[in-house]
Amino acid sequence: MLIGRNCRFFGRVGSYLVKPLACLFISSSTMAKSKFEYVRNFETDDTCLRNCYIVVRLDGRNFHKFAEQHNFTKPNDNRALGLMTRSACSVMEELEDIIIAYGQSDEFSFVFKRTSNWFKRRASKFMTHVASQFSSSYVFYWKEFFGEQPLLYPPGFDGRVVLYPSNRNLRDYLSWRQADCHINNLYNTVFWTLVQRGGLTPAQAQERLKGTFAADKNEILFSEFDINYNNESLLHRKGTALIWEKQDETVTKRMKLPNEEEKDVQVTRSRKKVQAYHCDIIGDQFWEEHPDILEDDNC
Amino acid sequence: MLIGRNCRFFGRVGSYLVKPLACLFISSSTMAKSKFEYVRNFETDDTCLRNCYIVVRLDGRNFHKFAEQHNFTKPNDNRALGLMTRSACSVMEELEDIIIAYGQSDEFSFVFKRTSNWFKRRASKFMTHVASQFSSSYVFYWKEFFGEQPLLYPPGFDGRVVLYPSNRNLRDYLSWRQADCHINNLYNTVFWTLVQRGGLTPAQAQERLKGTFAADKNEILFSEFDINYNNESLLHRKGTALIWEKQDETVTKRMKLPNEEEKDVQVTRSRKKVQAYHCDIIGDQFWEEHPDILEDDNC
């Protein structure tokens, strides 16, 4: 029915009415869409259980090699850490309902509030939005941190979603990541000190550290290199926690006075901004100082 | 305050070596990790059902606004389409087991082979890797397509995973997307022709097209603007299918001859490359010409 009409216009050859292939195709294509649309039913529902914190953790893909190729300093590259944090801020600002993010090394975790209903709590939406926004930001802000040093290729991050039903579980998750930060950073600090200042080869340094405990590593740093690990950078030892904080901003507004004159007035308004912390988040202090991050368990 | 050093300095009492609290803390941090590690058990298994095609579809987030802000030409911006395709190529080359990708407008679908065991078929790995690699590539290659026009902010793409058990289902999925491409492009072509050449406002153009069928739209284009829709660009009408193709490459190799002399020799070798097609993928022809894309159903 649809076709005939097209054919009047495209289909005439001499006085013959030809039903051209193109015409057939167009209408069949339109109709076809509904015929094909059944494939939508193969999508599965991946709604996250209600009243649970939704955590998305990203990890750099092949970042060992990426760090080598871009000459990251060892054991920590502050430009790279800064870029991770900048990208994480972008994620917090662009997406909704993230209450805290925590990052270290080439990983970052984002915690969505337990009552969030963003995208109907579909897990795929949460993790792909985070992975995508973080990755595009990483390339976008590269120059801010690495200046003229070029980014050699587009990096990749993978992500996953994990649900935590209670505040205790969520805090334990974040504690797990910060304990991991501590363990890795202590190891890397000693390892690279042994290599860079102690003159050991990487293989020798690895051998030296085999089976050592935290106390042993501290002792090596202190007795051999006069380094007190506890004086090392908090950024490296504690990683980075990002939270929302209200900040007062003073802005100038032009206001009309009763006598019709205008005048500039200083107005203070409150705005939420992402704030970075490099501190212990395992103990209670941080959470007591920021009581608004977590919602009550029994809701 | 915490560590090794403390032990030497604050930890000695008389001739006794005391393990001070501070030391305990450090090791408790190490030990704490295992105490917290139970949170790993909250991760759920999202393995994709075996012997099904795994499709990841990406969609641009707020791309209507993004297109406005970056002055995309209407109804199609070839720079933007080129950048989408370039990013999709990057995904195919970086990730494993993608047999075909299909894109149009601000979306791209990636099909992983049904027998893929990449990352143990974990859905989250597939979708976040695709979303991440695509997004970082989009920013990375921006300049190649938009030259000096700056990218104003890092864009976002969301993704989802859908499984298709049979070749018929998979082809119907791709047909669904290409039929969607056709319907949208026909509409947009007429709409913007009415606005750009017909002098209608967007509201008037929308009103004019309300309730029209494909045939009506073709007629408007032909009778009023002398445009035969079927002569419009295949890229716009059919979208872009990316597949792997073997290509012969001739390279020059230096070889040692029996008489110990060396000589440059032309060697032909076969390499797989991503190839773009702008053609119908709904009918059988494309699939008959590329019989290696799909695996047999009954495997």
Added chain:
Amino acid sequence: MLIGRNCRFFGRVGSYLVKPLACLFISSSTMAKSKFEYVRNFETDDTCLRNCYIVVRLDGRNFHKFAEQHNFTKPNDNRALGLMTRSACSVMEELEDIIIAYGQSDEFSFVFKRTSNWFKRRASKFMTHVASQFSSSYVFYWKEFFGEQPLLYPPGFDGRVVLYPSNRNLRDYLSWRQADCHINNLYNTVFWTLVQRGGLTPAQAQERLKGTFAADKNEILFSEFDINYNNESLLHRKGTALIWEKQDETVTKRMKLPNEEEKDVQVTRSRKKVQAYHCDIIGDQFWEEHPDILEDDNC
């Protein structure tokens, strides 16, 4: 034809021992098993999220018809309710980690403790075990409640699993079911009173109750039939909650005295038994009186 024997008897050709096809088949069957075992990988992991209450709710299948065919009294049949409760007790006693069950009409909900690790928390195990044990018990104990009235055919119950992350959520779930019990029982009580004592046809009774609120229904009962709904049976108004309670049992044990004589001694020991309650479980009183049912949220 297939095996060992065949080889000795049918497998000889002249003096040669031939391994006939039949023999091959047997071993191929054994080997085949490993060849087929890949199908195991199609099973998906359905582990329930940790630290959440696991609720299994059963509903009778076509119980309207079942009640008709077995002459259940209206609006409530105490034999049928007793059989439901007896079957639910069987489920609690046979399966592990059920802390409370609540039933009304032809449904029963079973709550597993949030820290349960029964069958590794696999949802399918929980719901099929409950559905199976309940159903076999229903037939097994039929006679205890219906005496000589025969069960006409094996009844069916369907089940589902729902997770609740907090005590509040779990209590609200149980409140939801008890509120449902109240609403249905009030309706049914008025409906059948209008029919049985008021002489209305079912259609007339339905019409009469259309759009009425709880208060209206109470008024009908009171003013027309002198029934105070609040004096009606608690079993019908509140349903049945089953919990574990410690009970002291006095048993007689034969003990040896110092002088080698033996003597019967009364010993009191504590045993956990399933106890039924027909009371309000929406308010706090029930939970305050049984503080051991729920575990702390913040675990």
Added chain:
Amino acid sequence: MLIGRNCRFFGRVGSYLVKPLACLFISSSTMAKSKFEYVRNFETDDTCLRNCYIVVRLDGRNFHKFAEQHNFTKPNDNRALGLMTRSACSVMEELEDIIIAYGQSDEFSFVFKRTSNWFKRRASKFMTHVASQFSSSYVFYWKEFFGEQPLLYPPGFDGRVVLYPSNRNLRDYLSWRQADCHINNLYNTVFWTLVQRGGLTPAQAQERLKGTFAADKNEILFSEFDINYNNESLLHRKGTALIWEKQDETVTKRMKLPNEEEKDVQVTRSRKKVQAYHCDIIGDQFWEEHPDILEDDNC
């Protein structure tokens, strides 16, 4: 608002209008229901992927002990196998869309057609309905197979759902179960022959069979006990496959003749019935003889 009215009836004490607790409760209970109904949103969607066979497999719970307690004959008890098959028939007749079932020992698998839309393909509905109907049938039909021997307690079966995307996968699943039947039955046949006729203790029999292959077991049976395993019962060696078959039934109908007389007429009509097979279902023959069981892959 609702309450006042009740109070008129139940609440008057002298001339005072008292708002009694009972009144409060009733209306609050009604309102409460909607307040609690949010808990419904914690249910997750467990829809089975389209175009895949849905298999539910049941396994007896603690059937080793159950068999002991009910004196099942070894290695096979035909009454118990008959009861399993009778219960499976009940499942096929009561539930919808089951195309084939296969059972052996204390397990039974039910295959739903790939295009089934029963209960919107919700996995929990499939597995709990099967587990429930099978279990209630097992108790219901016990007497038919065990006569006066009493059933000591209600037995339990657990179930699971597995999806198979292709005919090959489904047939391999069924082959896996039949190969398992063969391996177990051969083992059990030899084991119990060694015990019952060879006078070995169970421990000795187990020791004797350690490390033996199928051929070895056949040889023991033949050379020591003159048993040709291939002459053993097909029911035991092959298990039981249940399928639907059309059967012609001749029924007598009373018809009115043109001359107004009535007459009994024999009418043949076709009806689908469940038919049991004890034969090989690993090879092609069974499937070629019953081409209607499986649907085409490419649908």
